[in-house]
Amino acid sequence: ETGVTQSPTHLIKTRGQQVTLRCSSQSGHNTVSWYQQALGQGPQFIFQYYREEENGRGNFPPRFSGLQFPNYSSELNVNALELDDSALYLCASSFGTGGYYGYTFGSGTRLTVV
Amino acid sequence: DQQVKQNSPSLSVQEGRISILNCDYTNSMFDYFLWYKKYPAEGPTFLISISSIKDKNEDGRFTVFLNKSAKHLSLHIVPSQPGDSAVYFCAASARTSGSRLTFGEGTQLTVNP
Numbered sequence: 001e002t003g004v005t006q007s008p009t010h011l012i013k014t015r016g017q018q019v020t021l022r023c024s025s026q027s028g029h030n031t032v033s034w035y036q037q038a039l040g041q042g043p044q045f046i047f048q049y050y051r052e053e054e055n056g057r058g059n060f061p062p063r064f065s066g067l068q069f070p071n072y073s074s075e076l077n078v079n080a081l082e083l084d085d086s087a088l089y090l091c092a093s094s095f096g097t098g099g100y101y102g103y104t105f106g107s108g109t110r111l112t113v114v
Numbered sequence: 115d116q117q118v119k120q121n122s123p124s125l126s127v128q129e130g131r132i133s134i135l136n137c138d139y140t141n142s143m144f145d146y147f148l149w150y151k152k153y154p155a156e157g158p159t160f161l162i163s164i165s166s167i168k169d170k171n172e173d174g175r176f177t178v179f180l181n182k183s184a185k186h187l188s189l190h191i192v193p194s195q196p197g198d199s200a201v202y203f204c205a206a207s208a209r210t211s212g213s214r215l216t217f218g219e220g221t222q223l224t225v226n227p
Contacts (some may be wrong), residue, residue, distance in 0.1 A: 004157070033213065042203050042217030043158070057213055090157055094213055103215070105157030
């Protein structure tokens, strides 16, 4: 059983650029959630995708957007990057949308905006 | 608005002793609580959880206690081992919010041999 894989592992971008982060779900999981973890903070919920539709969104601006594909993999896109977007971005997959099912997290993508 | 707080950024204990990590929450809609452990360069891994209808849940060396009236939960690790050294996150979920988790800031546990 493969876990959640994220790519790339590290990324450096310039302010104003756009970035796409990728996530492959664990086998059998149909829901993907994205979290942002700033340095010294806990992960913060960005949004969740279920059946290729956004199913809940945290307090993040519209320049954060996502996609889920038929194979349940997912992308996180961030436009007009700002310095404060520098963080670890975590993808988590689960089966179903209830919190009781628990997540499997990937190792994350470390994004640095300069 | 920090709905889940872990007030101790770090905790250091001796191998074999008890580690107690604390977490407070403010949102009374939270009905499920989880603890995750995170090693450097890895994603958080699920450790143990508790439903709001219980006040205690045990799994081996790990026990989570929930005090709903105080909106407080704690994770006890007995006995602590050097391999337990990691960042521990408390997280909470509300049935009305699906599987969205609200995390605390984390506590760095160091278990000294």
